Amino acid sequence: MADSVGDGLDRALQGAFTRRIPQSAPAQMRYLVKQLGGTKAAAQLLGISQRTVERYVVGRLQRPRQVLRGRLESEVTKRWQPRVRAKARKKAxxxxxxxxxxRARFGFTAQPGTSDDARIRDITQALPPAYADRLFTAHEHGATERQLQQITADGLAQMYFRADNTRAHGLDVEFTDVEHIQIEL
Structure with a gap:
């Protein structure tokens, strides 16, 4: 399965965490209830009954089904250490x-009459803070994966293919078929 830029941004911010998220389902449920301000809100978010949430909170239920386990962990991770996450985002x-x-397919269009067919490339490149800001802002505002890929393509075009705009002026980069993407702060 291909990675997404949005997931890569989330994993990068999770790397800044100073503590692990709660590990047990009851601890995760207690955290989520506290963050959302009640068992009713947690139940609606997870798509389960309020009584089920209450049973996890007091420890009567311990092991959720796989679907609920995934949703619970995902929702806790989204909300875990918001100040640490914000600080890491601001620094980047x-x-x-x-x-x-x-590792993705890159294709190019340049001046009229020139082109390069798309091919799979492995690239590791530092992007300046302006692109980090654009990516995080777009991700926060619900940008589509295609929009996030376009911002990433613009950054890679400027820094990798155009060498910080010192060569290949006018080269447009197409970034598709993402097989793997890892983003680090």
Missing amino acids: ASTDGLVVST
């Missing part, structure tokens, strides 16, 4: 930037 967007390591 203002001073550090991101490092993108990907």
Whole structure:
């Protein structure tokens, strides 16, 4: 299964966590109930009954089914250490930037009459803070995966293919068929 840029951004921020998320289902459920302000909100978010949430909170239920386990862990991870996540995002967007390591299909269009057929490439490239800011902002505002790929393609075009705009002026890069993407802060 191919990776997505959005998932890569989420994993990069999770790498900044200073503590592990709660491991047991009851601990995760207690955290989620606290974050959402009640068992009713947690039940609606997870698509289960309020009584089931209450049973997890008090420890009467311990092992959720696989689907619920995945949803629960995902929702807790989204909300875990928001200040640490915000600090890491701010640092990447203002001073550090991101490092993108990907295996994907890249194609090019340049001046009229020139082109290069798309082919699979492995690329690892640091992107400046401006692209980190664009990616995180777009991701927060619900951008589609295609939009996130386009921002990443713009950054890779500028920094990798055009060498920070010192060569290959006017080269447009097409970034498709992402097999793997890893983003690091």
